[in-house]
Amino acid sequence: MNVVPHDDDHWTKYNGTQTGRPVRPLLRDAMSMAGPGGGRTAIDLGCGAGIESKALLDAGWTVHAIDGVPLMDSHERLTVDVRHFAELDSLPAADLIYAGYSLPYQPPDSFRRVWTLMLESLRPGGVLAVNLFGENDSWAGDESETFFSADAARALFDGFDVRYWAEEDEDGPAFGGSKHWHVFDVIAVAPFSP
Ligand SMILES: C[S@@+](CC[C@H](N)C(=O)[O-])C[C@H]1O[C@@H](n2cnc3c(N)ncnc32)[C@H](O)[C@@H]1O
Known part of the structure; x- marks a missing residue:
């Protein structure tokens, strides 16, 4: 099993291997639901090598990308916020939020705080696309990370229109090894009135 620490050094190496991979389908599907960018704002939380941010920019979105160690080219509609999630105290108003892995x-505790910021920043009808980790994951039990039961993951989207829900619960490759992945892939639309 892959037990390397998920620190900035790890992510710098990981992001360096991502060049040329396809845009993640979760973002593609979220963009289809959200409609044209047209200068609207999207947030890419944990943008990494910026592949999904670039797809958003190419579709006309203004992008606010956040990561502890981003690896991205500049663009006139891109703001890169080099920051760890624990340091976030606000997010811009957005019509799409993507947080991939x-x-x-x-x-x-940090997850809960950031989740609240995300829900506050998402405009009515905005699209939220995220990967969450489940309790059967190999890494579950690591107190520096966050894992959910299916019910607890569902509860995060109370009041939202959940348009896509997939659960992966199987062994598979990971950066530097293999592991058991337990992941919820979710796309949900924010309510128009609370
Ligand atoms: C597995 S990569 C995912 C990259 C991309 N979003 C994707 O969908 O492939 C995780 C990214 O999240 C960033 N990250 C992980 N933990 C973070 C934290 N606590 N604060 C800020 N960024 C973090 C890492 O630096 C890395 O770029």
């Missing part, structure tokens, strides 16, 4: 890499 990033939010679980923080302790539960």
Whole structure:
């Protein structure tokens, strides 16, 4: 099993291997639901090598990208916020938030705080696309990361229109080894009235 620490050094190496991979389908599907960018704002939380941020920029979005160690080219509609999630105290208003394989890499108290910021920043009808880790994951039990039961993951989206829900619960490759992945892939639309 892969037991390397998920620190900035790890992510710098990981992000350096991502060049040329396809845009993640979760973001593609979220963009289809959200409609044209047209200068609207999207947030990419844990943007890494910026592949999904670039797809958003190419579709006309203004992008606010956040990561502890981003690896991205500049663009006139891109703001790169070099920051760890625990340091976030606000997010811009947004019509799409994508957090691909990033939010679980923080302790539960930080996750809850950042989740609240995300929900506050998402405009009515905005699209939220995230990967969350489940309790059967190989890494579950690591107190520096956040894992959910299916029910607890569902509860995060109370009041939202959950348009896509997939659960992966199987062994598979990881950066530097293999592991058991337990992941919830979710796309949900924010309510128009609370
Ligand atoms: C597995 S990569 C995912 C990259 C990309 N979002 C994707 O969908 O492939 C995780 C990214 O999240 C960032 N990250 C992990 N934990 C973080 C934290 N606590 N604060 C800020 N960024 C973090 C890492 O630096 C890395 O770039």
